[in-house]
Amino acid sequence: MMEDTLVKSLKPVAALVAASALALAGCSAGQITQTSSQVAAVDGATAFTENDEVSVQDVQVVLSEEGTAALKFAATNQDTSMAEHTLQSVSVNGEEVNFSPAPKAMGYNCVIVGDSAEGLERMPRYDNECFQYIETTLPNQDFAYAGNVDVQFTFDAGTLNVPATVSAPLLPAGEGDRDITK
Template sequence: MEDTQVKSLKSAARRGGIISAAALSALALASCSAGQITQTSSQVAAVNGAEGNSEDGTVAVRDVTIIVDDAGEAALKFTAVNQDTTMTEHTLESIEVNGNDVQFDAAPLARGCTLVGDSAERLESTPQADGIGCIEYTETSLTNADFAVGGNAPVTFTFDSGEIEVFATISAPQLPAGSFVRGADQESGH
């Protein structure tokens, strides 16, 4: 009887030792990367476009992207928002992309109102929020200064309350869903 009790105690001690070793290993592995700063930890994905705020925080721009279509025509996609808590109207006075003027028309924005800019073609195909909230739409165009899709260019928004500077991604328009079908006999490119 003493022999079986000794064996089970040895077995329990071994299991406890194995569990402890596994726990310590997991803790050691988890602590290896603790406190490390990755190169991408502070980067914002380019998929959603660039964003910025005026220095005083009264206006903001979101989803800023330079769009270059198949014909080489360029437009600026963006959303500008008046977030001034003093209920003051603000006006977008000018936009420059890499020093070139962007053509657009915009009325002053009241507090909480949004201005959506994009190419004429994309605005036509985008569902618009008519009668919902305070959203205005404006067609944009600019000279294609040999923009390379996948690159970036500086964009400066000048409002009556200050400037916002961002680096925007240069992108081709997104294909409509289902518009491109790869045949089974084509190579996948992978």
């Protein structure tokens, strides 16, 4: 008889535990977070043309200590029809990005890598005609570190609008001096 009473008294507790677990599991289901549409400050933005023929990745505006600005990105031709594609222009907040040298047409699976002169010097390079390394410069519009700016890439395959993070250049390993006394 005592066992029946104990089992009957535990049934409401078990029901409460099960209901609580379901309520907690469903708490965040379908919720939109404040950060769901923000661009991460690390590893720049990515975008694809409407038909996925061309992509841009790691899009960032990089500032130097001297106050100059450059656009860092990698553009890839992933058009399985094997068509070549051309990067026609890039602008940041409406200001044209300068290239040196001018990018050539990209064949299938080929890449255009853009960065500052300093960034390109530190970058390992592939000795392959399918990789183009171009220096980029643009007017520094008093960009703020960790802010986002609008970047527009115009390819023959379409236009990509990307929100890009403004970042500081990476320091070479072992050369950063952190003053921990402050």
